[in-house]
Amino acid sequence: MNCAESKELLVAYVEGFLDGSQKLTLAEHLKSCRVCQAELKEVQRLQERLVKNGETLAHRDLEDEVMNQVIRRQSVQLKKTVKENRIFELRRFIMKSPIVKVAVAAAVVLACLAGLYLWTGTKSGAGVLLADVLEKVEQAQAFMYKMKMKTTGNMQPGMPSGPMEMTSTVLISNEYGMKMEVDMNMVVNGAGQKMKQLMYVLPNEKKVYMIMTEQKQYITMEFDESVLARMKKQSNDPRDLLRQIINSKYVDIGKSVIDGVEVEGFETTDPACLGGMMKDVKVILWVDRKTELPVREEMYFKMNEQMQMEGELYDFQWYVQVNADEFKPVIPQDYTTILPGGYKMPSASEEGAIEGLRFCEQLTGRYPKKIDMMNLMNEIVAIKDSNNPTAAALKLKEDLKGEMDKLPEEEKAKKIMEIMRPVQSLGLFHMTLVQEKKEPAYYGETVTPADTDKVLMRWKTSDNEYRVIFGDLRAETVTAEKLAELEAGLLK
Amino acid sequence: MQEMDQYYVERCLDGHPDDFRYLVRRYQGALLAHLAGKLGNKDSAEEAAQESLVRAYFNMGRLKKPESFFFWLLGIADHVAKEHQRNKRIRQQREAIRSFSQEAGEPELSQDYALESAIAKLPEDYRKIVLLRYYANHSCSQIAENLVMPLGTVTKTLSRAYAMLRESLQQQRAKAYEV
Numbered sequence: 001m002n003c004a005e006s007k008e009l010l011v012a013y014v015e016g017f018l019d020g021s022q023k024l025t026l027a028e029h030l031k032s033c034r035v036c037q038a039e040l041k042e043v044q045r046l047q048e049r050l051v052k053n054g055e056t057l058a059h060r061d062l063e064d065e066v067m068n069q070v071i072r073r074q075s076v077q078l079k080k081t082v083k084e085n086r087i088f089e090l091r092r093f094i095m096k097s098p099i100v101k102v103a104v105a106a107a108v109v110l111a112c113l114a115g116l117y118l119w120t121g122t123k124s125g126a127g128v129l130l131a132d133v134l135e136k137v138e139q140a141q142a143f144m145y146k147m148k149m150k151t152t153g154n155m156q157p158g159m160p161s162g163p164m165e166m167t168s169t170v171l172i173s174n175e176y177g178m179k180m181e182v183d184m185n186m187v188v189n190g191a192g193q194k195m196k197q198l199m200y201v202l203p204n205e206k207k208v209y210m211i212m213t214e215q216k217q218y219i220t221m222e223f224d225e226s227v228l229a230r231m232k233k234q235s236n237d238p239r240d241l242l243r244q245i246i247n248s249k250y251v252d253i254g255k256s257v258i259d260g261v262e263v264e265g266f267e268t269t270d271p272a273c274l275g276g277m278m279k280d281v282k283v284i285l286w287v288d289r290k291t292e293l294p295v296r297e298e299m300y301f302k303m304n305e306q307m308q309m310e311g312e313l314y315d316f317q318w319y320v321q322v323n324a325d326e327f328k329p330v331i332p333q334d335y336t337t338i339l340p341g342g343y344k345m346p347s348a349s350e351e352g353a354i355e356g357l358r359f360c361e362q363l364t365g366r367y368p369k370k371i372d373m374m375n376l377m378n379e380i381v382a383i384k385d386s387n388n389p390t391a392a393a394l395k396l397k398e399d400l401k402g403e404m405d406k407l408p409e410e411e412k413a414k415k416i417m418e419i420m421r422p423v424q425s426l427g428l429f430h431m432t433l434v435q436e437k438k439e440p441a442y443y444g445e446t447v448t449p450a451d452t453d454k455v456l457m458r459w460k461t462s463d464n465e466y467r468v469i470f471g472d473l474r475a476e477t478v479t480a481e482k483l484a485e486l487e488a489g490l491l492k
Numbered sequence: 493m494q495e496m497d498q499y500y501v502e503r504c505l506d507g508h509p510d511d512f513r514y515l516v517r518r519y520q521g522a523l524l525a526h527l528a529g530k531l532g533n534k535d536s537a538e539e540a541a542q543e544s545l546v547r548a549y550f551n552m553g554r555l556k557k558p559e560s561f562f563f564w565l566l567g568i569a570d571h572v573a574k575e576h577q578r579n580k581r582i583r584q585q586r587e588a589i590r591s592f593s594q595e596a597g598e599p600e601l602s603q604d605y606a607l608e609s610a611i612a613k614l615p616e617d618y619r620k621i622v623l624l625r626y627y628a629n630h631s632c633s634q635i636a637e638n639l640v641m642p643l644g645t646v647t648k649t650l651s652r653a654y655a656m657l658r659e660s661l662q663q664q665r666a667k668a669y670e671v
Contacts, residue, residue, distance in 0.1 A: 011651035015632060017643075046654060046661075053604045054626035057521040057528070062538065066516050066545045070509055073546065 142173040149311040176327035223345035346424035356426025362392035367444035373427035501558035522627035529612025544569040610660035618653040
């Protein structure tokens, strides 16, 4: 063995990898070669150094510190993902759910009907008396019309939702309620989707049915006296209508011809005619000059800054004959329900509104800035981005986390609807106040729970009286003078 | 050995965070040596090693080959080391501006910085083997298994790594005398 060969084997030698004969040959060479002996010393010294350094470093214990950090960061991350997931679920549910779309559609329909009444009864300069129109419409025990709606833009910034088109046939009966057949075309995640829905609003049963024929699914919802009372009042109480009419701002836009029928048009940009829910409202009502019945209603409005809607109510058939069977929902046996056990609709009452205010305050740490439905939803959804969530928000998340995982998909939807109910009640109550022109005012931007004597919300209850909800959520009826005093204090 | 890493990686991914400690135990020495050579400061190396391990844990889902956990970990450590160096430079610049007359205290070097920096300078294939052998306490046959190479190649590579380390250490000594 020469020196070069020997050097090749030194590392393997100190590492103990040489077999017997190799070891022997190497030992033989080493005995006689001082250079290789020195070389071996060097290799051994380096090996010792490596082993020693390795041992020192291995004794430096990172384990506890790393594990602590892992666990700490994991719990932070977990909370964050839970938060994101849940709220995201909530947002997705609110914005994408067929129920909500139908509910929005239904709200629009109801608002349009309210708008229809809002018009009627006003004296026009051109011969058609809207009062006469009202009278005739009220006489109709049942009527039908068709509706076309089209949306453009997104419900929420950054939310992918394409245009939605909806055509429906609506049958309304004073005796039985409303029946609506809806065909929806929408784009969800870039793919076209068709939906067929049958919706019944049955005041006698205090129930709403929604049947999705293509999905073979259905929903039942119950509403309470407060909603029913308002529904009745909106369509039947002439005194309320009169008040609406007096307050409505409209212009007579003159004559035109629709399908060979001579009509007269009235235009309003009063947001109240769509329940105060929408922005940039323009509604045109065309009335048959001869029969004095509505022929067409055109609507343009914005749901919010990103989403525009236009719609048309047409093909009105007044005085149609209906029978009770038409208002009996038929749900085939193989259909399943999205919300098992039904769902209770939010209540449009003062108590519901107070509960909603309390709920929002606990959840976000302050009263909502605005209480129209859209804005409320956005404020609640915004909890997701909150850097310092309140105890209630954390608890809600915990509750959701605990319960949601166990629940089947349908139950989740219901749970979320239930959680959101107080918020919806508040929005609904506000909507009816706007619709009924009860001079609602809301000061959530500045008033806090500590402001026990400041007006948080108020609305008119009679000629000289207002109902006031104070910062501490106590409600009181006050005179107009007293209210003026209270609100003057607010301005300071 | 290979399967063991994979096993713990999968355990972690299956929601058993506590099993990560076995991987920490197994590779902390190698990781420290790797980082100490790059950073030259005991405390920064320790800090960076912790950070690397924590990051590895939270990015485990992205590890495509669980059996090569260690090399993936070294990649993360390189990244962390770069960040540390950048932060250190910024800190030093700031410090220099604040008190340019004062000498900054010498950072505490690790026990054998010369050796660690020599390891850091080794080509990757050689470095891996040295780290596994002396800092993760793998036997040569374990390394061969881990790296999927014949045992002979491992010993040859190790032998060459020795030569390179000696050369590098000698150069460092020479430089020290020059100064």
